[in-house]
Amino acid sequence: MNFKELAAKYDTPLYVYDFNHFTEQFNKLKKSFKARKSIIAYAVKANSNLSVINHFAKLGSGADCVSIGEVKRALLAGVDKYKIIFSGVGKRDDEIKEALKSDILMLNIESEAELKRIEEIAKQLGKVARISIRVNPNIDPKTHPYISTGLHENKFGVDIETAKKLYLYAKKSEFLNPIGIHFHIGSQLTELEPIKEASQIVADLVRSLKAVNIDIKFFDVGGGLGIRYKDEKLIEPYDYAQAILSTLSGLDVTIICEPGRFLVGNGGWFLTKVLYEKENGDKRFVIVDGAMNDLIRPSLYNAYHKVEVLTDNKEMSKANLVGPVCESGDFFAKNVDLPKTNPGDLVVIHSAGAYGFTMSSNYNTRPRAAEIAVMDEKDRLIRRRETFEDLIACEIDYLKE
Template identity: 60%
Template sequence: MSADLKFDYKALAKEFGTPFYIYDFDMIKERFLRLKTAFKARKSQIFYAMKANSNLSLLSLLKELDSGFDCVSIGEVKRALQVGTKPYKIIFSGVGKSELELKQALEYDILYINLESEAEMYVLENVAKKLDIKARISIRVNPNVDAKTHPYISTGLNVNKFGVAFDLARKMYLYAHKSEFLEPVGIHFHIGSQLLDISPIHEASTLVAKLVRELKALNIELKFFDIGGGLGVSYEGESEPDLYAYAQGVLGSLSGLDLTIALEPGRFLVARAGELVSSVLYEKITPSKRFIITDAAMNDLLRPSLYNAYHEIVLPYNEGEKSPCDVVGGICESGDFFAKDRLLEQSKNGDILVIKNAGAYGFSMSSNYNTRPKVCELAKFKDKNDKTQIKLIRKRQSFETLVQDELECLKEG
């Protein structure tokens, strides 16, 4: 049985079917409070990066813990509002916001909008002018610091599409400061995701804090120092970042500055709390390979196919000698795999197979490729009597729901 989530997988599979995601809400709460405590010596606010996992029940849990939300689409802003989040606990990031999204964000009166380009600033100013309001902004600075992570999730180098260089940031702040419809309230950086070495974050923090001091000398007083997210988690037994050292490095860079620190953790809070539970369909032996074929596939969990990411995989009820195998799904792509040459026990039809550390960028990146309905999601938590409870927090998608919009168009002729 898995050491992380202690319950009867077989009973859950019988009740809900497979595949399904299950999240340990108590673990998420514990990690949130640990991170919050690390920054208790300074004014700070956590804004959960919703792109990691945006289930409404999860957002409701975090809202009750006093989390804010970092959103990268107006849809995510609406999700945050849907669970009762106050607008001043919402920030809007992302490199490709549309004019309509910017307009809606201003109408919702969220805390601030993270600008990613000079062009976006002019569009936002024009939108704010039409609404006759002042838009609170932060500017994402690209500090050109190597995050030492996977190239697809590195965001702080000059070759990345995110943010602006320091010289352009100064120009934008001066423009916004003089604008009748823009109010610079923060500065933002985010150099990448899955960072196990926190020294690049501290390097970036020092560089960006220097710019804040330069702006202050120009009478541009900011309120928020947004350090993004990116804290890594252990997928293969790596040491996770020391939260105290992480906080102290950031705090040290802000000596003499009265700023509220904004944090945008996503993966750190939810990745290790989630599992994708599937069933074995077949074992297939070829002259050169052993395959375990599961009822989950790359449309349910894309990370291994997209990033060649590692996830621990267990057959919690199987015993015996292990041998190398590829764990794959049934999608018509050779890239549809969860692991290659992984040592696992022999399996047979109906055996439970669990893919661990899948709480972040699992369901949120899932799709209907091959017309596969999206899986259901469950939450595990202890009630006030310390008894483990399981709750369905998203129903399994039906074929009828999947094609509903198309059928309506078809019927309209």
């Protein structure tokens, strides 16, 4: 990957994605579940560029969506509607209506109130809503608390006893068809045992449901497989699949897996240029043209991203790598060894394919970066850089003198 050529061609800040890496990761995971019927449903929230979704759709991927906007993106990008799941704890009535009219595979329910609302809307439309229920197995995923989702203290899903009650209710309803069950204990998972433990709890619930003739066809294990940002010990896809499969003996279900970060995280880079250096007393700052509005993970989670300065200079010292945004939290790395830089030197921030551009904003009226796909050594623009006119397009007509 020639980052200097790409930066010269497309300017910075810039996101670059390796579509060959995306393919390899997808095939690796799909192969791990080959012993069973399975759907790999790409978690659109990780990187929602239409060309990225379309790339996975061509590989046979489904889509895990958490807004009606993501559902519409998936459909527009060519994902089979019967491989689309609509999750999320707070679906509006209009979102539910559109999802039901779109005839996607199923809506994933996270509360009793939501179940009743979907039933009422399905009744109004004269449709039967295919649903799954997100079960909260109360398992500690051993991950960052902001991306933990499987504990009772988290806002997601319902407990086992509530789930049983909701499935029994749905079975009796003429407007609900409970075809799936879902759990997801967190993101950036690096330990196998919590996943296996959660899968066992939910598989046992499926067995008890089948005993009362509730025919669960889809066993959705969520996503969350971690990637290496620094020195994390990773779970191999084969071991991940085997841990889940070991809990499903005697169950005829299609496994749904919803990877996001695992597929795209390490296939993406964020490129930014050095503007200048600054010293405050004994503190050194390397100031670049990218900022927290482009890549917020370091500021939001104190997340680590490997930083590489493309220079021949070997003179190293501690520095903070920071952007132009008017916030003390505008940084990519703090107190890291960086070479002496000159204006225009290119900085590559690694592992930026997931939750990078998709979490970016226009804070400080900063246009969002361009996105580039590289496949078989050919690069192409998949999202042009925003302009000031793009930023004001929704406001300018309402400007009053």
